[in-house]
Amino acid sequence: xxxxxxLSPGPTxxxxxxALAMSETMIHHRTPQFNKIFEEARNxxxxxxxxxxxxxxxxxxxxxxMEASVANLFSPGDKVLVVNGGKFGERWLNISNAYGLNPxxxxxxxGQAVKVADVEQQLKAHPDVQGVMIQASETSTTVFHxxxxxxxLTKNGPLFLVDRSCLGENPKSKAAAILFRFEPRAQKxxxxxxxxxxxxxxxxxxxxxxxxx
Numbered sequence: 001x002x003x004x005x006x007l008s009p010g011p012t013x014x015x016x017x018x019a020l021a022m023s024e025t026m027i028h029h030r031t032p033q034f035n036k037i038f039e040e041a042r043n044x045x046x047x048x049x050x051x052x053x054x055x056x057x058x059x060x061x062x063x064x065x066m067e068a069s070v071a072n073l074f075s076p077g078d079k080v081l082v083v084n085g086g087k088f089g090e091r092w093l094n095i096s097n098a099y100g101l102n103p104x105x106x107x108x109x110x111g112q113a114v115k116v117a118d119v120e121q122q123l124k125a126h127p128d129v130q131g132v133m134i135q136a137s138e139t140s141t142t143v144f145h146x147x148x149x150x151x152x153l154t155k156n157g158p159l160f161l162v163d164r165s166c167l168g169e170n171p172k173s174k175a176a177a178i179l180f181r182f183e184p185r186a187q188k189x190x191x192x193x194x195x196x197x198x199x200x201x202x203x204x205x206x207x208x209x210x211x212x213x
Contacts, residue, residue, distance in 0.1 A: 062163070063095075066163055070095050070096060070161075071099060076099065077100065077102055078101050078102065078131070079102045079103075079104060080102070080129060080130055080133060080158075081106060081119070081126065081131070081158070082134075083106050083108060083119070083132070083134040084105050085112065085114060085135070085141065086139075086141045086143070088135050088138055088139065089135055092133040092134075092161070092163065093105055104122060104126055106118060106119065110140075112143065113144060113146060114146070116150060119132070123153060123154075123157070130159065131160070131161055132153075132158050132159070132160050133161045134147060134161070134163070136162050136164045147162055
C-alpha cells in the first residue's frame with residue numbers, strides 16, 4: 001500500500017489516531033456523549049486561545065471562518081482596509097468584494113511583510129475605515145506580518161480581523177493577542193492543529209456593538 005503525504009501549507013497530514021477515531025460509530029448530536037465531547041473541545045479551544053470568551057467552531061474551512069467574520073461584522077458599502085501580500089490576503093479582498101464592501105487594498109510585494117507606517121498612512125487617509133484585514137502569517141509566502149504593532153493602530157478604532165492560518169506560528173503571537181486584544185480571528189485548524197478538512201474556528205477578543213447586529 002502506497003502511503004500518500006500532504007506537503008502543502010495546509011491541510012496537513014492528520015495523526016493515525018484521529019483517522020481511526022473517525023471510523024468509529026457516529027454519536028447522535030443530541031446525546032450526553034456528544035455534549036461531553038463538544039464541551040471538551042470548547043474548553044480546549046479556550047485554553048489554546050488563552051481566553052475565557054467563547055470560541056466558535058464552524059463546519060467549514062478556514063475560508064468559511066473568514067467569510068463568516070465579514071458577513072456578520074460589516075454591511076454593504078462599509079470601507080475596509082485589506083492588506084494583500086499573498087494568496088490569503090487576496091482572499092480577504094475577494095470576500096470583501098463579494099459582500100459588497102468598499103475595500104481599500106494595501107498591496108504588498110509577495111515575500112515582504114507590510115510596513116506599519118504604510119498601514120498607519122492608509123488609516124489616516126481613510127478615517128472612515130470600519131475594519132482592517134490581514135494575515136498573521138501569510139502561508140503562501142511564509143511571511144509574518146507585524147500584527148502586534150498594527151493592533152496598536154486599531155485600538156479603539158476599526159475592527160482588526162486577523163486570519164491566523166497557523167495558530168501559534170509565532171511565539172509572540174499569543175502574547176500580542178492578549179495584550180492588544182485582537183477582535184475577530186479566523187483560524188484554520190487543518191494547518192496548525194492537524195485537524196480534518198472543513199473545520200474552522202473564530203475567536204472574538206472583546207464585546208462591541210455593531211450597527212448591523
